[in-house]
Amino acid sequence: MDPQDDSMMRWVVHHYRYDPLRRERRHVLVSAFDNEREFDECMSELSREVENRRRAEHGDQRERVTGTIWEPGHLARAATGHLVRRAIEHGADPSRLLDSGELPDNMALLHFADGDSEEQA
Structure with a gap:
């Protein structure tokens, strides 16, 4: 296969x-x-x-x-994880990359917001 x-x-x-x-x-x-x-x-x-x-x-x-x-989708998730890691290394916001796919199981992306913001993590 x-x-x-x-x-x-x-x-x-x-x-x-x-x-x-x-x-x-x-x-x-x-x-x-x-x-x-x-x-x-x-x-x-x-x-x-x-x-x-x-x-x-x-x-x-x-x-x-x-x-x-x-698992099905393993390679696609790995590719997304690679792009997210590279974006972070270059100081870019990787959140847009998550629109195109999921992260692998061994990765997580955290977002921190201050207490005054309407968005809460």
Whole structure:
């Protein structure tokens, strides 16, 4: 299944490893699944491969496999969160950005008003 299909729930497998093209360690997207059974099978198989490499004489001890569930709309909320963070970093009011989408679950935007204002947070 396409991991970029933001219209449905997907189980996503990432592999933290050295990427020679970028010359850095990073989380590389391996695959996405529309059911948990296939996800579990992929996680088990890849985890065994990583563990075997770790046991090898020169295996990368930082290499690992992780998995997560992306709810429908996850990528859209992440994009909105990125724009809000960038707006705040540049001193701009990010409230207009919330008209176009929701924030991810790990973000909140607070608004403070003085006691004389008609708007209360």
